[in-house]
Amino acid sequence: MYLIGLTGGIASGKSTIAKRLKKRGAVHLDADRLAREVVEPGEPALERIRARFGDAVIAEDGSLNRPALGAIVFTDPAALADLNGIVHPAVQARTRALFAAAEAENPNAVVVYDVPLLVEAKLPYEFDAVVVAEAPAEVRIERMVRLRQMERAEAERRIGAQATDAERRAVATHLIDTGGTLLDTLATVDAFADTVPGLDTRA
Numbered sequence: 001m002y003l004i005g006l007t008g009g010i011a012s013g014k015s016t017i018a019k020r021l022k023k024r025g026a027v028h029l030d031a032d033r034l035a036r037e038v039v040e041p042g043e044p045a046l047e048r049i050r051a052r053f054g055d056a057v058i059a060e061d062g063s064l065n066r067p068a069l070g071a072i073v074f075t076d077p078a079a080l081a082d083l084n085g086i087v088h089p090a091v092q093a094r095t096r097a098l099f100a101a102a103e104a105e106n107p108n109a110v111v112v113y114d115v116p117l118l119v120e121a122k123l124p125y126e127f128d129a130v131v132v133a134e135a136p137a138e139v140r141i142e143r144m145v146r147l148r149q150m151e152r153a154e155a156e157r158r159i160g161a162q163a164t165d166a167e168r169r170a171v172a173t174h175l176i177d178t179g180g181t182l183l184d185t186l187a188t189v190d191a192f193a194d195t196v197p198g199l200d201t202r203a
């Protein structure tokens with residue numbers, strides 16, 4: 001298996017890059033999605049969250065009340081550490097199982113693991129490459145406002161809460177400039193994909 005870690009700030013183009021690599025034959029895994037799956041009703045992590053944070057973070061239908069939990073953990077570092085201590089091990093267990101399944105199906109599989117918090121969460125994986133999507137904050141804010149109808153102040157707040165470009169660059173083996181046109185980004189991804197053993201040749 002060839003493991004590619006993919007990260008970048010919010011609205012930096014991670015999904016766009018992952019989709020292109022998938023088109024070239026990579027298996028795409030999304031950490032955010034796994035983090036949502038491990039707290040679905042019936043999952044042990046959800047019970048542990050209820051035990052730690054109380055019924056106020058559980059919605060009427062038994063699912064996680066994400067805004068209520070966010071209001072607690074994003075203003076209290078100790079609470080966030082507790083939440084991470086519950087959710088991250090569950091995500092890692094699922095991640096390892098999915099890596100193993102991809103490898104069992106094809107020993108030469110290329111897996112792209114999209115992890116927004118790759119820098120913040122200090123992950124225990126050995127990546128063969130770490131791809132960082134990078135676009136100026138102003139460009140990302142403009143995309144969040146225009147494409148996601150987000151308030152400008154909210155977009156700025158979210159960027160401010162994440163790791164900096166410098167911190168992400170420090171872990172990058174490949175930097176993909178996503179500040180230009182979509183075609184520019186895709187061309188850069190294709191050039192990177194050409195260097196990855198096991199991906200399909202360009203269509």
Ligand SMILES: CC(C)(COP(=O)(O)OP(=O)(O)OC[C@H]1O[C@@H](n2cnc3c(N)ncnc32)[C@H](O)[C@@H]1O)[C@@H](O)C(=O)NCCC(=O)NCCS
Nearest residue numbers: 010031032035066067069070073083084087116117120158
């Ligand atoms: C607190 C929760 C329920 C809030 O959910 P909600 O849907 O409202 O927000 P969302 O998940 O989109 O996150 C909002 C923003 O906070 C940031 N963020 C989320 N989790 C974390 C974290 N553990 N540490 C730092 N920043 C975080 C994200 O970058 C994002 O920009 C949720 O973020 C959560 O369960 N976080 C802990 C698990 C985790 O680390 N998830 C990230 C993927 S591994």
Ligand SMILES: Nc1ncnc2c1ncn2[C@@H]1O[C@H](COP(=O)(O)OP(=O)(O)OP(=O)(O)O)[C@@H](O)[C@H]1O
Nearest residue numbers: 009010011012013014015016143178180181182185
């Ligand atoms: N040059 C470009 N490169 C990448 N995306 C671009 C570019 N120009 C415009 N976009 C648009 O910007 C948006 C980037 O969103 P995308 O979902 O790929 O980012 P993301 O990093 O996965 O976001 P999030 O962190 O919120 O999950 C998309 O709508 C994409 O079409």
